Amino acid sequence: MVNTLTPPAATIKPKLGKDDWIQRAFMFVIALYLFVALALPLYAMLSKAFSIYNFDLTKYEVQISQKDGSYPNPAINLNELNNDIGLYSETDLISDANGRLRIAKLFTDFSFRSTVKYKFRALNDETSYLVASELKSGNQWVELDSNTFRRLVLRPHSGRGFDNFTSYFSRPALTQSIKNSLWIAVVSTIITVTLAFWFAYALARSKMRFKGVFRMIATLPILVPSLLPGIALIYLFGNQGLLKSFLLGETIYGPIGIVIGSVFFTFPHAMIIISTALALSDARLFEASSSLKASPWKTFWTVTIPGARYGLFSAAFVVFNLVITDFGLPKVIGGQYNMLAVDIYKQVIGQQNFEMGAVVSVILLVPALLAFAIDRRVQKKQVALLSARSVIFEPKPNRFYDRIFFAYSTLVSIFIVAIIGVCQLAALVKFWPYDMSLSLIHYNFEIMDGGGWSSYQNSIILAILTAIIGTVIVFMGAYVVEKIKGFQTGRALFQMLAMLPMAVPGMVLGLAYIFFFNNPDNPFNFIYGTMIILVVSTVTHFYTVSHLTAVTALKQMDIEFEAVSSSLKQPFYKLVKNVTIPVSMPAILNISIYLFVNAMTTVSAVVFLYSTDTALASVAVLNMDDAGDIAPAAAMGMLIFYTNAGARILHTIVSTQILKRSEKWRRTE
């Protein structure tokens, strides 16, 4: 009788049903997507950052003939030759991927009219050179006459190493950006979180009026590109600014402008996170505290702050990440003040130095990854806290505090509305600030740099495609992670990949895409320069938040639906169509509006990837600003704003409609 406690080796091989095959195909598609759209490009970028190129003279030999064409002398190594005459130093031999070295210079007696001939060879097959643009390699001797020898150039040898980083850190002009970026991010974070906390506190804990309006205004900055506040600040405090004197001689072009703009565009993110945290705090603790006759001040420090601390941390890390990775704002208003994200742009677009761009990207990845990792840990704790809590806090009216909070919220709202309003005004007046009469001339985008009206059209197409394709991919991915059984390791890896985009700055993603997709050997090379790559990069850039939304929705569904469905001999896609999707519809709509809005406003990833046919509105704002056409830039920015606002309103209407229809089954009687 078999009755030992050690199980026999597993012997059962499952027979796979039709559903299993379809689900596997599903998984394969999503895994392929995340690999091609994220993992491989990032790998390409990393390897670029560590790629070094130099001319390895030791790998070549040359033999020189007499005038009569005989070769009495032995072959010489190029390196020895160079050492003898001391022509190239070691740094002279450092190169990049496209470097070429003409070697005729090493021969002091060289003349291209001479009858002297040269035999030349590389010492191995990996070492190559060009003779009159013809690529050669290997240790076969090649005999050349003087005239042809003149046209012999060496190709750099590629290897791996830290040289790019050494060279980066030896340039103080570049490393200064690290300090600048960290400084700006820290200062903006402190200001934004403080402002957002009190705003969220006013919404959650006071009885002030017009809370709905305040909440709506606070989320408006999400609808505009991050460079829009930069434009508004230029109009207000720039060289021709109306309020320039307020700065007491300081300039807005630099840290001050970047910080104010950063506070503007990160405010809604912080406010939403902190609001959620405050809403979760347990009312019972407040009752306990007040029944102990604790002063409001003491209650605030012993109950409110500890209760919201995870929200505060989380908000801080999110804001930090947004600021340090943002590119549009410092580009517009940074002036001479360099930041990492802008450096990537300058290296790549300005100097075509892709290796250095990759190095800065790697450096920018470090704080972003760090902030992201800490935020994930904090969020996990917050979830644990959430389940234990229950009673919702109901604030009591207090005329004094309610008035203070109302005044405060009004001030913050004025700041937000003013920034947007200034842009709208600037877009509509003839020539700020000299001729303030209204006109539509700035909407004549066709005569400006940036792609004209077609860029706006492209943006709409991008946003719609991103919303549709992105939602499908994200939902499929979340379904794989949550509902498909088996493949534990694969799914864990998958979940990790899905979290990664949050930590990858847009600039870095865009650059990684250049390295990966612009490679002619890549079978996906054909998407380079098309709308497809813009869609793929945008979906990937905003993958994480969408993924988490979808996973949360799927988690709320009974885990046995799939089992019931298969026991009833129904295919799983019928379940997905009839139950999973309808039940997740609110989340699906939220994901699509999130993707739409971000596709309209994003600059960072796509700025490297658009082509003349696929110019985008948000990039046009950047380029018009760059070209000095600030008013049209503001006009285009506002166009983006109205489009997003319209999409938001549409989203609200559709959501309400759907919720109303599903009210019957969502609510118990």
Next chain:
Amino acid sequence: MNVDVSSGQKSPYLQIENLWKSFGDFVALKNITMNVQEGELLCFLGPSGCGKTTLLRAIAGLELQSSGTIEQAGIDVSNLPPSERDFGIVFQSYALFPNLTIFRNIAYGLENVGRSKNEIKDRVSELLELVGLSEQGEKYPAQLSGGQQQRIALARAIATSPGLLLLDEPLSALDAQVRVHLRHELKQLQHKLGITTVMVTHDQEEALSMADRIVIMRDGMIEQIGTPIDIYKNPKTLFVAGFIGEMNKIVATVGSENSFKIGNLSLECAPHNYAIDAEVVATIRPEDIIPHGSGARSPGAADTITNPRISFEAEIVDMEFLGAFWRAELSGDNLSGQILSINLSINAVRRMSLNIGSNLQLELPPENIRLYPTNFELLERE
């Protein structure tokens, strides 16, 4: 029906042999061998985490066993996906589709299999009637009570007339009163349909009152299989003895081939095979212990203890009124300080004026005493 021609006996409908299931290093099912007869209601009973759900899911194909075979209606289904097996299932959560009406929930498995709309409609009406919810078809699950939802889940599971019905704690999400009521209803329905049913429960009362046979499980293994009465009367192991019903467990030593000793007290029991002086656990149910003394039976009836080898005196140290009777705990020198629980009728307590501190003569009928090897792990858990 599968008839074994050679013996003329019905062969089992479901046959499980040497089934093992591991989750990584953790072994959840250990060498399970058992069968289910056609038409019977079989219960998996055991403490939470012992592997009941895992075994049920293995039968359904929702969890693939690591090794071992499962045969259903004479067909080896061991490696088939759920969609190719023949069963209906009801989960603890019911897993009703929230956005579909009751009608569409029940009709879910009837669609796409070549039935006309009218056939589906008739079948759903029939099922709704069967579970007593004829008027509820157009409602949504959230609009029904827990008990009603349970019945809908059941109707959905049996809609396609599967050969096997699997129920995973189908009643545990309900409150006590509804549960007792539905227990009865479920049993009747199962009987009426004659559908072979496997039900998982951790509630022994539920298992005892509903099952034709019970499989008692512990730590991934089967402890005993039998009818409720069989298991109640003849628990094979100390674990089963303790798990089903109330049971006194007294640490004792073996005296002779038909007696055991608690300290100096020697008591008779049925003949057994334990070695003399071996340490054992003697068990007896509280209701099997007979109290003696004037008024212990009906008024005036003679009450003499014929045999001192089966009785002794102990002191009541605690009493608890349980509605239909009293539960008393007794202790004293005779028990070497161990506790014995007995049931006392309300009348007996009144007539004998029993109180905490009273002494009481007890008789332990030898045929109701069972001896088990000591297992300190089990004793300590109490």
